[in-house]
Amino acid sequence: MQTITAVQKQKGLGSIQFLPVNLFASVMGISGLALAWRQASKLFGTSHVVADIIGIVAIVAFIILGLAYISKWILYPQKVKAEFMHPISGNFFGTITIAILLLSSVIGTYSQVAAEVIWIIGAVTTLSLCFIIVARLLNGNIEHGHAVPAWLIPGVGTLDIAVAGGSMPFPWAHEINMLSLAIGGIVALIFLTLILSRLIHHDPMHTGLTPSMIIMIAPFEVGFLGYANFEHRIDQFAAILFYFGLFLFIVLFFKVFKKSIPFGASWWGVSFPLAALSNAALQYAMFINSWPLIAVSAIILVLLNIVLVVLFIRTLKALFNGTLLRG
Known part of the structure; x- marks a missing residue:
């Protein structure tokens, strides 16, 4: 009787074959939130416990999603292949590799050796995925409607190699970080141009993809973090990256955060760019030590917490009412 009830409950939740890969963006957002609270402890004196708890949540979320997606790969390999080959959803596989890179920074607090191993795995998989995606796009015959902000994920992912690897002790880490910044910077610049051209000159994107527009701030803010970690300083170029990303976020905020846009897994795409x-903002505020920037960094941190809490609650609600894993 209990078995029948369990089966019925599983059916009610949906099927693992419909688990979207872009849910790994939640790990990116939660990891970014943990790292943000670490920065906040330096600027505002908040407890490290907050960052530690959020970091544990990120690790657990990755393990759960990882096991679930591996199950999908084993049980429904054609579904995974179709998702990977899709010109839009295929880019979201970058959320897995970026999540690994960010988790290396989260875990670094507890074990430097584990962080180094995870960073190497993340760096190799991120560069490999970027190569595959760029090579696939160069095959040609890409519809203009497929030029969406999700294109930026594999390219921006290489910037995260430098974000997480700025303190790696390996003698070759410097060149890997330089390679990653070069690839991520140029790819992001080219893709962002194509995406903006598509958004300006063609029909608006499907409503379900609207939240992903926030991804367009990622090259600037992740670029700021990667460049600052690589150079171990903040200069005027870094400041330009930060300020334009902030400006673009303000522009996109009023286009994305609308009640008319239905909730879906794609909403997690806003989490990491915001993180x-x-x-x-926290890092730049500490460098400038100006109260307006400190206030701005506090506002953005509060907003990030609110957004992630709302997304987490709505995701659980969608899971248990059966809409998250429904085809």
Whole structure:
């Protein structure tokens, strides 16, 4: 009787075959929030316990999603292949590799050796995925409607190699970080141009993809963090990256955060760009030590917390009412 009830409950939740890969963006956002609270402890004197708890949540979320997606891969390999080959959803596989990179920074607090191993795995998989995606796009015959902000994820992912690897002790880490900044910077610049051209000159994107527009701030804020970690300083170029990303976020905020846009897994796409903005704002505020910037960094951190809590609650609600894993 209990078995029948369990089966019925599983059916009610939906099927693992419909688990979207872009849910790994939640790990990116939660990891970014943990790192932001670490920065906040330096600027505002908040407890490290907050960052530690959020970091544990990020690790647990990655393990759960990882096991679930591996199950999907084993049980429904064609579904995973179709998702990977899709010109839009295929880019969201970058959320897995970026999540690994960010978790290396989260875990670094507890074990430097584990952080180094995880960073190497993340760096190799991120560079490999970026190569695959760029090579696939160069095959040609890409519809203009497929030029969406999700294109930026694999390219921006290489910037995260430098974000997480700025303190790696390996003698070759410097060149890997330089390679990653070069690839991520140029790819992001080219793709962002194509995406803006598509958004300006063609029909608006599907409503379900609207939240992903926030991804367009990622090259600037992640670029700021990667450049600052690589150079171990903040200069005028870094400041320009930060300020334009902040400006673009303000522009996009009023286009994305609308009640008319239905909730879906794609909403998690706003989490990491916002987390990157929060980390950049906190780091820049500490460098400038100006109260307006400190206030801005506090506002963005509060907003990040609110957004992630709302997304977490709505995701759980969608899971248990059966809409999250429904085809």
